[in-house]
Structures are given as structure tokens and as C-alpha cells.
Amino acid sequence: MTTIHIYHTNDIHSHLKTWARTREYLQTQRRIHEQQGEACFIFDLGDFIDRADLYTEATLGRENVHLLDEAGYDAVTIGNNEGITLSKEALAALYEQTEFDVILSNLKEQDDTQPVWASPYKIYTTHDRIKIGVIGATAPFYDYYGPLGWKVTDPIKNLQKTAKEIGERTDIVICLSHLGLNSDEILASTIPNIDLIIGSHTHHVLKHGKKVEQALLTGGGKFGQYIGYSVIKYSAENHKIEKIETELIETSQLPHVEGETREFEALHNWGKEQLSVEVFHASRYYNLEWQHDSHLARFFAEALMDYAKADCAFFSAGIFLTPLKKGPVTAYDLHQMLPHPINACKIEMTGAQLKACLQKIDEQNAEWSQMELKGLGFRGRILGKMLKYHCEVKKDELYVNGMKKQDDARIQVVTLDMFTFGWFFPELKDMKKTYLLPHFLRDILAIYGYKYFGK
Template structure:
């Protein structure tokens, strides 16, 4: 009976405090299995990078590829943090030094060709001669990918094709899925030839996996808390599949791990410690009020977007903006979020609805928020600029907006997913990519002060 070991990580999001012990563990396990003539693969299921991390931001993710190389990964797929938080040129450069296969089958060039750094599937020939086929897909965000110059395709259609192709060459098929648990369940129902689906994106934790038909689903949470370990027992047919999660907090500390993580932080800080402009005054932040900083950012957002008015939350600002020289590091600490701006064309009734929702949502300012790209603490006060309700009318730049008349409204992409303003999810919108909020502020600061 052949035993195949597959170790997997997912949704690390550049949380690297436990990385030294994770790397050491993976290296030790590979050496152990090789000594015992057992096959071993190490894979990552996407969102390894997160540009809210200074080390990652300073290198546009390339530092993460070095880490994966050091841990001897065999294959990765991309998550949305690789796919839509990097400009196309940066993503095309991300894996130039990779010593592993990058597998994703639903991301294409506009002409339909797969990127030069990726492949739709890969077949690994193990020492025993058994062939292990690996397919992979990433979550489709067409508004983002299309804007960035990519073509993102339906993952289920492309996976069906890749599975059929890999099946001609491989004895066993596994899938690296950055699609989320619900999609993994659907995939398991549709594709009976897949032995294992390694899950991610929704940060779900499946301690011992979840069976759907003959397919075992895995999920290892987020932030490097767990390493997944799956085992396939094979003797010409798959006889048994099992999976477990290793809690990295229980692994023995790696000697010098704190120094290593601190050195990464210092390296990133040094690269970002470059002056971008010099202010003539101090700009304070406030989470529960308007502030000098929110006014300045509103000017930046309106200037960059060309919109008539804007709204955003005060909780995006994590620091004040000091008087004097301001560096890229200062701006990153202030606005670490991988959040983009976007524009809507809204009419009088739609603006009225937004104002009504804000007025009713008394609990929003102190609500703690995780996800949607937000890397702060609380939502903070919802701030509106250049539009208001007065005497029963909606005023934009102090002019009454007539029924049916539309204006351009700038906001943050975190408000387009339906959680805060449900109606915005279905409305046409234009994402302003690839710039993050910090880039928008930097561009305006350079224009304003230099």
C-alpha cells in the first residue's frame, strides 16, 4: 500500500509570526517521509500574501515567494490577494523566482491564453510511478480582473476541463481551490473524479475534513494558525483518505524566530522609508467625528475619481498625518488596507437611501470589523462629503438634485459587497484600480504639497 502525504497551508495573509516554525516543520516532515520512501507534497491554496503587511508591501509580494521557496513548496494557486491587489505587471513579476508550480486554470490573458507563469494543471510522477494530477482555480471577481487587464473565467467550467485532461494522465486527482467552502461542496457534487479538495478563501476550519460522496474537503482557517496534513492510501485504487490540522501554536518555537520576524519588519520599513511629500500642518484622525485628515482624504478621493460627492468611514485612518516630511511607511501605517475606491452613478432616491441607512445605523461606528479588505479596528463614523438632505431635498454641492438626475459618487469597494448598503451590490460600478486608498492619498499629497 502506497502512502502519499500532502501538507497544505491557506490564507496566511502575510501573518508571519509562526512562519519560522511552520517552515521548519515542513522541512522536517519532508525529510522524514523521504527517509521512509513515502511521497510528500507541500502546497499553498492562495492568499499567502497580504499587502497590509509592511514586508509584503515593500517587495510587492516577492518576499513571500522567497519564503515559499525556502520551505520547498511544490505547488501553489493564487487567491484574490495575489490576483486583484497587485497590478497586472506586478502579478506577472511575482513568480519569476518561484521554484514551485503555480497552478490556476481560470485566469487568462484577454486573448484567452494562460499567463506564462501559470499552468492549468500539473501531473507529478511520484517515486513509485504513481501519477498525481493537481488542478486549481481561484475565486472570480470579474469587475476587478477585467479592470486590471485579465480575463477571469467560470471556475467550474474550467475545472471540469482540467480534470478531464488530467484524468487522461494521472492516477489520482486533487484540487487546490481558492473558491470557498460552498463552492467546494458544489464541486465535490459535480466532479466525482476528485479525491481531495484543498479549501480556502472562506477561512473555514475542517479539523478532520468533510466528505461529500467520495471526495474529502479540507479547510485550514486563516493567518497561519494551522498546517493541513492529508494522507492518501493507494494501491492502484484510492483505499482511504484522511486529513488533520496541526496547530502551529503547539509546534516547538524555532530558535531565533522572533529576530527573524523582526528583521523582516525592519527590512520592509527601510524600503518604505522614502519621503513622498511634506505637509505644512498636522492632520488629526478621529474615528467618531469628521477630522482634518478625513477632509484631506475626501479632497484626494474626489480629485482622483472625478466624482461629485463621496462617502466613507472614519475607521480607515489608523494614525494621524504628521506635520513635515511624510514617508511611504507613514502612509502605509495610516492606511494599510488593500481597499480600492470605486464610482457609482446614483440618483436622488438612491442617495436618499444611503443617507437613511447611515442615520439608522447607530451601532456602526463602534462595530469591530474584520474582512472586506479592512485592516482597522472599528468601522467608525460614516462620513459624507458634498451631499446631504435638507428640507426634504437631496443637495449635491449645495444644489438640489432633481428626481431622475444622477451624479457620480465615490466610495470604498468594501461597501459594494452588500454588507452595509445592500442595493449597491447589484448596481453598475467602476473600480479604480490598481490604486489603494493610500496611493490615492499619496498622489494627492504630492500634487497638493510639492
């Protein structure tokens, strides 16, 4: 009987407060298993980085990836925070010099070739010649990957094809899935030779897994709260898995590692130091308000419309977490102000469509302005008042830049991508739109600030 030990992390999102404990635990467990002559694998399921974090932002995640290397990971797949919050060049740079494998079947170059830094699968062989096929895929954000220069394809079809391709060459098939629980259930139901699906993306917690058909599904929450641990007992004589089980290990309950607090603070301080570079020099102070218009919001609106070449804009006041100070403004200052991994989105609307959106804002603003929001890339506290610039409805007539617009007029509107996902404005999902990538909101403000003020 061969025993295979599998550890995993997922959706850490640069929450590195317990990283020292996680690293120490994984390295210790690997030593123990290897001394006992048993196979051990360590995987990460993506969204290890999050650009809301200073340490991550300072090198666009490259230093985070070094942490995985130092801990001894065997393989990873990517999440959307690696895939769509970085330019194509920055994503490739993440994995240029890593010791671990990147397993990813559904992200291709535009000509359908495999990125040089990733493989659709890997087959690992234990000391007693058990062959373990590992496949992986990430969530297909089609509207983002295309403009970034990638070709993302249907992950379920890709995994079905890959699992079939390696089926006769492997004894065990494991999937690294950054797809979410619903997709994992579909995989289990449609891929008969898949044995273990290590899941992520939807931050689900499955303390002892979930059996679907022949496969065991796992889920380890988010932010490094858990380490997943799965054990497979495989009978070489019978050519089958005799037992497979999983559990979650709570990182807060792991033994204290000497210097762990200093290590975490050092990462934060290093990131702050790297970002303390002047971007522009503001000639005045710009205040922020969450429930009203402000000098800062108006300045940002001009930056947004200039960047998008749009006629008008709307966005929420709660995106600003600090004011814009007078004097030298650094990349760190802008990151503190706008930490969100949010992009601008340009939408072509008719006059009737824009008028309906603005009327909806007027109707919902009292409720929306107080809403505490988590997710959609938003890293603030409350949504704040929805602000409109260069567009308004007066006496049931639409005005853009002071000019009355008819219902069939074509208008270029810029807003934040978080408002196009269907939660606030379901009607925006089907409109013609362009996500303005790869720059985040803070980058847009930096570009305009330099243009407006200079250094």
C-alpha cells in the same frame, strides 16, 4: 501500497510569526518521507500575502514568495490577495523566478491564453509511477479582474473540464481550491474523479476533513494557525485509493526554532526600512477623529474626489489609524494610517438613489459608528462615523455641491469598495460602478499629497 504525504498551508495573510516553525517542520517532514522512499508534496492555497503587512508591501509580495521557495513548496494556487490587490504586472512579477509550480485554471489573458507563469494543471509521478494530477482555481472576482487586465472565468466549469481532461492520465486527482467550502462541496458532487480537495478562502476549519461523495475536503483556517496534513494510501495492484485521511497540525505547538522571534522582527523592520521614503511634505498637522468630521477626513475626501473625478463622496471615519503629521510624510507613514487593501469605487447614481443612501447613513450612523468590523478589507478597529462630503439632504431635498438635485439627476459618487459588497448598502450591488484599480486608499492620498504639497 504507495503512501503519499501531502502538506498544505492556506490563507496565511502575511501572518509570519510562526513561519520559522512552519518552514522547519515542512522541511523536516520532507526529509523523513524521502528517506523512507515515500512521496511528499507541499502546497499553498493562496492569500499567502496581505498588503496590510509591511514586509509584503515593501516589495508587493515578491519577498513573501521567496519564503515559499526557500521552504521547498511544490506548487501553489493564488488567492484574491495575490490576484486583485496587485496590478497585472506586479502579479506576474511574483512568480517570475520561482522554483514551484503555479496551478490555476480560471485566470487567463484577455485573449484567452494561459499566463506564462501559471498552468491549468500539473501531473506529478511518484518513484513507483503513480501519477497524481493537481488542478487549481481561484475565486472569480469579476468586477476586479477585468479592469486589471485579466479574464477570470467560472472556476467550477474550468475544474470540471480540467479534471475530465487529465482523468485517463492520472491515478489520483487533487484540487487546490481558493474557492470556499460551498464551492468545494459542489466540486466534490460534480467531479467524479476528484479525490482530495484542499480548501481555503472561507477560512473554514475541518480538523479531520469532510467527506462529500467520493472526495475528502480539507480546511486549515487562517493566519498560519494550522498546517494541513493528508495521507493517501494507493494500491497499484487494485488501481484505487485504499485509504485517505487528513488532520491539522497546530503551529503554536511545534517545537521552538532558535532565533524565530528575531527572524520575524527582522522581516518587519526590513519592510519598515524599505518604506521609509518621503512621499510628500505636509505643511500642517491633520487630526483624526472616529466619531466626527476632521481635517484629515476632509483632506482625504478631496483626494478621493480628485482621483475619481466625482461630484461627492462618503466613507467611514474609522479608516484612519493615525493622524497626518506635519513635515515629511513617508510611504511607511501612509501605510500605518491606511493599511487596508481597499480600493475606491465610483458609482453613477440618480438623485433619488443618492438621497436614499444619505438618509440611510443618517438613520444608521449611531449604530455603525461603534461597530467593530473584521473583513471586507478593513484593517481598523471600529467603522467610525459615516462622513458625507459635497452632498447632503435638507428638508427632504438633495443638495450636491450646494445645488439642489432632482430625483432623475445623474451624479458621480465615490466611496470605498467595502460599501458595495451588500453588507451596508445592498442597493449598491446592482448599480453601475467602476472599481478604481489598482491603487489603494493610501496610494490615492499619496498621489494627492504630492500634488497638493510637493516634496
